[in-house]
Amino acid sequence: MLPDLLGHFGDFGGRYVPETLVPALDELASEYEKAIADEWFMRELDGYLKDYVGRPTPLYYASRLTETLGGARIYIKREDLCHTGAHKINNAIGQALLAKRMGKRRVIAETGAGQHGVATATACALFGIDCEVYMGEEDIHRQALNVYRMKLLGAKVVPVTSGTKTLKDATSEAIRDWVTNVRTTHYIIGSVIGPHPYPRIVRDFQSVIGKETRRQCLEKEGRLPNAIIACVGGGSNSMGIFYPFIADKEVRLIGVEAAGKGLDSGEHCATLTAGEPGVLHGCKSFLLQNEDGQVSLTHSISAGLDYPGVGPEHSYLKTSGRAEYYSITDMEALEGFKILAEKEGLIAALESSHAMAHLMKLAPTMDKETYVVLNLSGRGDKDMDTICKVLQIGL
Amino acid sequence: MNRLREKFAELKSSGGKALVFYLMAGDPDIPTTLDIIKGLDESGVDAIELGIPFSDPMADGPSIQAAAHRALGKGMTVRKCLDLVRSVREFSSIPIVLMTYFNPILHYGIERFAKDAVDAGADATILTDLSPEEAKDWVSASKRNDLGTIFLVAPTSTNERIKRAGDISTGFVYCVSRTGVTGAQSDTPTDLPTLVNRVKSMVGAPVCVGFGISEPRHVEEITRYADGAVVGSALVNLITKHQGSEKLIGEVKKYAMAMKNATRHDETPPRT
Numbered sequence: 071m072l073p074d075l076l077g078h079f080g081d082f083g084g085r086y087v088p089e090t091l092v093p094a095l096d097e098l099a100s101e102y103e104k105a106i107a108d109e110w111f112m113r114e115l116d117g118y119l120k121d122y123v124g125r126p127t128p129l130y131y132a133s134r135l136t137e138t139l140g141g142a143r144i145y146i147k148r149e150d151l152c153h154t155g156a157h158k159i160n161n162a163i164g165q166a167l168l169a170k171r172m173g174k175r176r177v178i179a180e181t182g183a184g185q186h187g188v189a190t191a192t193a194c195a196l197f198g199i200d201c202e203v204y205m206g207e208e209d210i211h212r213q214a215l216n217v218y219r220m221k222l223l224g225a226k227v228v229p230v231t232s233g234t235k236t237l238k239d240a241t242s243e244a245i246r247d248w249v250t251n252v253r254t255t256h257y258i259i260g261s262v263i264g265p266h267p268y269p270r271i272v273r274d275f276q277s278v279i280g281k282e283t284r285r286q287c288l289e290k291e292g293r294l295p296n297a298i299i300a301c302v303g304g305g306s307n308s309m310g311i312f313y314p315f316i317a318d319k320e321v322r323l324i325g326v327e328a329a330g331k332g333l334d335s336g337e338h339c340a341t342l343t344a345g346e347p348g349v350l351h352g353c354k355s356f357l358l359q360n361e362d363g364q365v366s367l368t369h370s371i372s373a374g375l376d377y378p379g380v381g382p383e384h385s386y387l388k389t390s391g392r393a394e395y396y397s398i399t400d401m402e403a404l405e406g407f408k409i410l411a412e413k414e415g416l417i418a419a420l421e422s423s424h425a426m427a428h429l430m431k432l433a434p435t436m437d438k439e440t441y442v443v444l445n446l447s448g449r450g451d452k453d454m455d456t457i458c459k460v461l462q463i464g465l
Numbered sequence: 466m467n468r469l470r471e472k473f474a475e476l477k478s479s480g481g482k483a484l485v486f487y488l489m490a491g492d493p494d495i496p497t498t499l500d501i502i503k504g505l506d507e508s509g510v511d512a513i514e515l516g517i518p519f520s521d522p523m524a525d526g527p528s529i530q531a532a533a534h535r536a537l538g539k540g541m542t543v544r545k546c547l548d549l550v551r552s553v554r555e556f557s558s559i560p561i562v563l564m565t566y567f568n569p570i571l572h573y574g575i576e577r578f579a580k581d582a583v584d585a586g587a588d589a590t591i592l593t594d595l596s597p598e599e600a601k602d603w604v605s606a607s608k609r610n611d612l613g614t615i616f617l618v619a620p621t622s623t624n625e626r627i628k629r630a631g632d633i634s635t636g637f638v639y640c641v642s643r644t645g646v647t648g649a650q651s652d653t654p655t656d657l658p659t660l661v662n663r664v665k666s667m668v669g670a671p672v673c674v675g676f677g678i679s680e681p682r683h684v685e686e687i688t689r690y691a692d693g694a695v696v697g698s699a700l701v702n703l704i705t706k707h708q709g710s711e712k713l714i715g716e717v718k719k720y721a722m723a724m725k726n727a728t729r730h731d732e733t734p735p736r737t
Contacts, residue, residue: 087594347571
């Protein structure tokens with residue numbers, strides 16, 4: 071069972087934080103163990119996932135997409151249909167319930183695309199908890215819709231102006247808040263990153279995606295898929311759908327990172343493809359860094375993937391060979407976005423469009439008897455501005 | 466023998482308390498950092514914490530974040546920080562503690578860094594985000610090279626964790642005065658004496674207090690119960706305020722002397 075007691079996934083993971091936070095992480099780890107062993111807690115969580123989030127989300131057979139690409143049959147796991155429009159709510163509800171259980175009256179979160187911020191603001195509104203969300207100034211501009219949503223949900227959005235003004239700096243700022251207010255505040259990390267026990271907690275809360283997918287695959291096809299494809303920034307939607315399939319060696323697990331303007335341009339965030347092991351934001355994992363161990367500046371058209379690190383369990387899955395990782399450029403992702411919109415009537419988030427773009431390359435190479443599952447982790451309303459600007463679509 | 470251990474042994478026998486100053490290597494530039502260290506040494510400061518800048522300093526407040534950013538902007542690297550220590554050794558034997566985050570060290574190579582740091586003339590390290598749980602390889606590499614390791618304890622630390630930090634700290638144990646990031650504050654926390662006494666009862670090494678210390682009255686108070694005080698952001702702010710001015714070194718020395726005087730309250734009457 072991974073991680074081990076100190077949060078290690080092989081050589082990765084662990085806990086690299088200022089001493090002040092360690093006791094809070096110990097408390098969280100022990101409270102989490104108690105919670106998941108508590109039938110009442112799990113029933114309450116399941117109840118919210120079903121009646122509030124709208125789970126299970128459908129596994130949809132994309133016939134026109136399948137026909138267009140002319141290879142493997144394609145199913146789409148519809149996480150975009152979750153309340154708030156992305157998978158992030160699965161974890162936010164789970165962790166907000168944990169915060170309530172621990173008696174914390176204040177919650178903080180970091181956000182890139184704003185989906186985790188919206189999900190956290192939603193869960194906090196639902197449970198009556200104070201909420202502050204750290205968001206890079208650049209992301210505030212490119213994901214304005216989500217900023218409005220968070221504010222309307224009663225959360226305070228704190229602009230972060232340091233460094234690259236994106237997710238990396240929002241995360242550092244959230245950690246600084248937590249180190250200061252740790253006694254009263256729970257920090258809801260939105261991805262499978264950070265110090266132990268976060269990568270495990272977020273994976274577990276997100277693994278509902280994979281559990282449902284597995285069951286739905288068996289119902290519809292009577293066998294498991296040949297491959298599962300999901301995008302990877304920090305890696306929560308991919309870890310969530312991969313995890314219940316890890317023991318099923320016949321299922322290829324494929325993670326798709328953002329290659330931004332191209333791997334050679336230096337402006338990308340394909341951490342597993344181009345990074346090296348390092349330590350950032352509390353865990354050891356692959357990291358984009360320069361020759362002096364300074365964290366690199368990253369770029370992606372998708373705010374949710376624009377992060378120089380990645381979850382430690384993905385680093386483990388990569389080095390152990392269990393999962394494969396590829397990267398997709400900004401321009402390719404837009405092609406993925408377009409094909410989903412035009413062939414299936416699905417407006418995908420730019421993050422998920424990366425996974426789609428890789429599928430465009432992969433599906434035609436596969437036999438018609440095979441089938442794959444694409445995790446559509448979120449819907450694209452938030453990206454309308456960015457996409458219409460690039461595609462030069464006016465009113 | 467390690468200069469830091471020697472310094473604390475000397476302070477212990479004379480009944481003195483330590484004043485430690487933190488500054489960022491290469492902020493605003495390497496020659497100025499060298500001049501400031503010289504000035505601090507001449508002002509009676511007991512040890513230097515020399516910051517190696519890191520791009521993502523998650524335990525630091527705005528002053529030190531900005532200093533790291535400036536230093537990196539000037540092209541500071543781990544290698545240049547070690548060269549800077551080597552240059553200090555040409556004029557001073559003041560103990561030097563390198564303070565940074567784990568990634569630059571990990572990337573440089575643990576064993577190689579421990580060796581190169583000692584060769585350059587450094588005495589110990591503080592790695593803010595390296596918790597004792599993850600520090601095994603680093604502690605062994607440091608031991609092999611006779612490089613001191615200093616770990617932090619915090620107001621939230623359990624007794625068990627304080628003992629553990631004490632066991633693997635050499636030189637001193639760094640007691641964080643408050644929950645929070647680095648940065649000058651106007652007052653010391655009211656529960657600080659209790660915390661320091663709890664830490665002192667559990668560790669053998671001297672206990673120095675840092676985070677938020679900016680004025681002589683803070684040093685005066687803290688050195689009544691702790692073995693020393695660490696000043697960081699306040700000096701960084703002073704350097705920022707006077708950078709490029711001829712007055713810089715004079716102001717730094719004036720401040721350092723006032724702060725050092727504040728440590729002398731028991732037997733020795735204050736000197737001016």
